[in-house]
Amino acid sequence: MERLKSEVKRRFLVSSESVRLFHGRGHCFPGLEDVLIDWFEPVVLITLYEKRDRLWLSELVDFLRTVLKGLKGVILQERFLKFSPSRILFGELPEEVDAIENGLKYRLLMNKAQNVGYFPDMALVRSVVRDQAPGKNVLNLFAYSCSFSVAAIAGNARQVVNLDMNRNALALGKLNHQINHLDLRKASFLRLELFRSFSRLKKLAPFDLIICDPPAEQGRSFCAEKHWSKLVTKLPALIQPGGELMACLSSPHLSPNDLQALFSNYCPQAQLLRTIRAGENFPEISSDKGLNVLHYQFD
Numbered sequence: 001m002e003r004l005k006s007e008v009k010r011r012f013l014v015s016s017e018s019v020r021l022f023h024g025r026g027h028c029f030p031g032l033e034d035v036l037i038d039w040f041e042p043v044v045l046i047t048l049y050e051k052r053d054r055l056w057l058s059e060l061v062d063f064l065r066t067v068l069k070g071l072k073g074v075i076l077q078e079r080f081l082k083f084s085p086s087r088i089l090f091g092e093l094p095e096e097v098d099a100i101e102n103g104l105k106y107r108l109l110m111n112k113a114q115n116v117g118y119f120p121d122m123a124l125v126r127s128v129v130r131d132q133a134p135g136k137n138v139l140n141l142f143a144y145s146c147s148f149s150v151a152a153i154a155g156n157a158r159q160v161v162n163l164d165m166n167r168n169a170l171a172l173g174k175l176n177h178q179i180n181h182l183d184l185r186k187a188s189f190l191r192l193e194l195f196r197s198f199s200r201l202k203k204l205a206p207f208d209l210i211i212c213d214p215p216a217e218q219g220r221s222f223c224a225e226k227h228w229s230k231l232v233t234k235l236p237a238l239i240q241p242g243g244e245l246m247a248c249l250s251s252p253h254l255s256p257n258d259l260q261a262l263f264s265n266y267c268p269q270a271q272l273l274r275t276i277r278a279g280e281n282f283p284e285i286s287s288d289k290g291l292n293v294l295h296y297q298f299d
């Protein structure tokens with residue numbers, strides 16, 4: 001617990017926006033692999049992947065109350081239980097809570113869904129997308145709440161096509177553009193199953209930048225081993241010569257080396273520019289684990 005407390009204090013002090021206060025999932029803190037703590041002012045979200053006893057939780061809540069200035073509520077999400085339910089441990093949950101990142105807002109689904117609508121480990125990738133966006137025609141695959149689209153349009157992208165099969169996620173994505181006062185004429189929202197939609201996407205191509213951020217694994221909709229090879233063979237036809245692809249990988253079923261091998265075999269015209277990781281707020285014991293985003297350019 002002492003290690004956790006010093007991490008939380010340190011990260012809270014240096015951040016003026018939303019921040020991951022503690023990242024145990026990267027196995028850098030023995031005995032705390034099941035714990036994540038996120039600050040979304042004025043609320044803190046504790047996510048547990050294993051059961052913890054009441055004493056441990058009340059010590060943590062007391063600590064958070066003394067350290068986090070402006071704290072109004074502590075929410076606990078228990079991922080090890082069916083449907084990952086959430087409950088309030090302290091205070092109250094404001095009607096609307098937003099993640100704030102680089103001056104942009106992302107509305108959160110606190111207490112409503114397993115995923116809160118925002119993935120903090122993608123912050124550095126969103127910042128790269130925002131920097132690269134000016135004038136670009138962007139395709140955002142597996143768009144979910146369209147955070148990459150928000151970042152790209154804030155960075156003056158010409159147009160962003162968001163594709164996801166989940167209607168509610170896209171509705172949240174649209175809202176995310178609205179709460180940031182972004183021009184919605186620049187964004188489109190396609191509720192489609194990707195692997196049946198390549199011919200439709202071809203009509204909208206070529207794109208200058210494609211972001212491809214599939215789930216690690218999702219029933220029949222996405223299986224890393226099977227579907228990544230499809231993506232690697234199909235995506236080049238949608239990219240402009242000189243265009244770029246962000247291939248986002250966070251799957252225990254496929255390593256970054258496996259994905260690079262797929263590109264070398266099926267897509268030799270793609271040149272790996274760099275690999276982007278989640279950054280120092282998300283320490284990982286192994287560079288293969290956690291987030292690896294392969295940034296490619298196409299000849």
Ligand SMILES: C[S@@+](CC[C@H](N)C(=O)[O-])C[C@H]1O[C@@H](n2cnc3c(N)ncnc32)[C@H](O)[C@@H]1O
Pocket residue numbers: 117118119122141142143144145146147148163164165166169192193194195213214215216218221222
């Ligand atoms: C990891 S989330 C994407 C996160 C998002 N890029 C972000 O940064 O917030 C995965 C998304 O993929 C969508 N999805 C999974 N399989 C799909 C498929 N075959 N076609 C279209 N969307 C799919 C899910 O609905 C979900 O919203």
